[in-house]
Amino acid sequence: MQKNNQKILQNCNMQSIIAPEQLKLKFPLIKINQRSVEYSQNVINNIIHKKDPRLLVICGPCSINDINAAFDYAKKLKCLSTELEDQLYIVMRVYLEKPRTITGWKGLINDPYMDGSGDIESGLQISRRLLLQLIEIGLPLATEILNPIFPQYIGELFSWVSIGARTTESQIHREVASGLQSAVGFKNSTDGNINHAINAIQASMIPHHCISIDQTGQICVLNTEGNINSHIILRGGMHPNYYPENIIYCEQRIMEVGLNPVLIIDCSHGNSKKDYTQQVDVAKSIVDQIKLGNRSIVGFMLESYLYSGNQILDFNNLSSMKYGVSVTDACINWEKTQELLYYVYRELKSILTTRLVGGPKRNDRK
Ligand SMILES: O=C[C@H](O)[C@H](O)COP(=O)(O)O
Numbered sequence: 001m002q003k004n005n006q007k008i009l010q011n012c013n014m015q016s017i018i019a020p021e022q023l024k025l026k027f028p029l030i031k032i033n034q035r036s037v038e039y040s041q042n043v044i045n046n047i048i049h050k051k052d053p054r055l056l057v058i059c060g061p062c063s064i065n066d067i068n069a070a071f072d073y074a075k076k077l078k079c080l081s082t083e084l085e086d087q088l089y090i091v092m093r094v095y096l097e098k099p100r101t102i103t104g105w106k107g108l109i110n111d112p113y114m115d116g117s118g119d120i121e122s123g124l125q126i127s128r129r130l131l132l133q134l135i136e137i138g139l140p141l142a143t144e145i146l147n148p149i150f151p152q153y154i155g156e157l158f159s160w161v162s163i164g165a166r167t168t169e170s171q172i173h174r175e176v177a178s179g180l181q182s183a184v185g186f187k188n189s190t191d192g193n194i195n196h197a198i199n200a201i202q203a204s205m206i207p208h209h210c211i212s213i214d215q216t217g218q219i220c221v222l223n224t225e226g227n228i229n230s231h232i233i234l235r236g237g238m239h240p241n242y243y244p245e246n247i248i249y250c251e252q253r254i255m256e257v258g259l260n261p262v263l264i265i266d267c268s269h270g271n272s273k274k275d276y277t278q279q280v281d282v283a284k285s286i287v288d289q290i291k292l293g294n295r296s297i298v299g300f301m302l303e304s305y306l307y308s309g310n311q312i313l314d315f316n317n318l319s320s321m322k323y324g325v326s327v328t329d330a331c332i333n334w335e336k337t338q339e340l341l342y343y344v345y346r347e348l349k350s351i352l353t354t355r356l357v358g359g360p361k362r363n364d365r366k
Pocket residue numbers: 062098099100101102103104269328329
């Protein structure tokens with residue numbers, strides 16, 4: 001038997017943490033809320049399969065850095081989502097892990113105190129408690145899965161998940177996706193390549209056998225069932241890829257592998273050329289394309305927070321951080337978000353409900 005802290009890899013030490021079932025005992029998902037997560041997973045799966053004509057809107061801060069700000073944002077989003085729910089199905093972005101291009105803060109789970117101490121056990125506890133509170137408000141939640149073990153702790157709380165541009169090509173992430181009940185969006189790669197995401201969709205649709213941990217924390221083999229709710233997210237790369245010619249190219253590539261095209265457009269990242277204000281133009285282009293008859297776009301993503309822009313995270317001066325301003329990618333503010341979603345709602349009202357009639361159903365392989 002190895003002792004907990006005995007060095008296995010030479011350049012690290014180890015520390016045990018709480019098992020998933022212990023965390024869930026401390027912060028249980030009560031039956032009524034479990035039903036509401038399952039309900040919203042179903043709604044989203046129906047949108048992906050074009051059985052529900054509403055547009056999926058995944059909207060929220062680039063990362064969750066402050067529980068109170070997340071909560072304030074969620075309350076506003078809930079009111080708006082209730083108002084617009086006959087046309088738009090709004091899901092809150094609750095991103096708790098951040099993949100970094102080189103280095104940087106890796107999110108609430110990995111470093112909850114934002115001081116580099118990396119207290120992951122506290123990160124998991126704080127995150128699970130927050131997620132339960134957000135579900136209690138009545139919002140469906142979305143996240144990016146980065147660490148393949150974390151879904152064992154919090155995975156059942158999300159109604160939609162993403163595999164990011166930096167991990168779409170990873171077999172491990174495709175395996176995780178194949179074991180999830182919720183829809184999974186695979187981002188195109190950071191350079192704009194869409195083939196990795198299309199490969200990932202196909203890989204995640206079939207069953208896999210892979211190593212993970214079980215609810216007791218014991219290492220185990222997972223036998224996954226395959227996920228028929230996988231789809232692509234166009235997030236741009238070296239150039240934006242939300243223009244009609246990009247959409248048509250992507251639809252054709254997806255059809256070539258025998259699937260009906262289902263696309264979500266990320267208005268941020270490469271599509272906004274990293275200028276958060278341009279998210280509005282991307283969303284407006286999506287509206288125009290839908291009005292002109294596009295059937296493959298089923299939703300879009302926005303990076304939005306209470307206040308606009310972003311700020312540099314200074315580990316040594318946390319007290320000077322501004323409330324409700326992103327510490328990772330820049331976001332549009334709440335007022336702009338609201339204005340934009342009202343615009344989308346107004347422009348698409350009466351179009352969305354009819355656009356899917358006779359349209360291709362995603363589920364049927366061609
Ligand atoms: O959405 C978030 C960022 O684009 C992603 O985490 C990469 O961030 P970085 O390039 O600042 O590391």
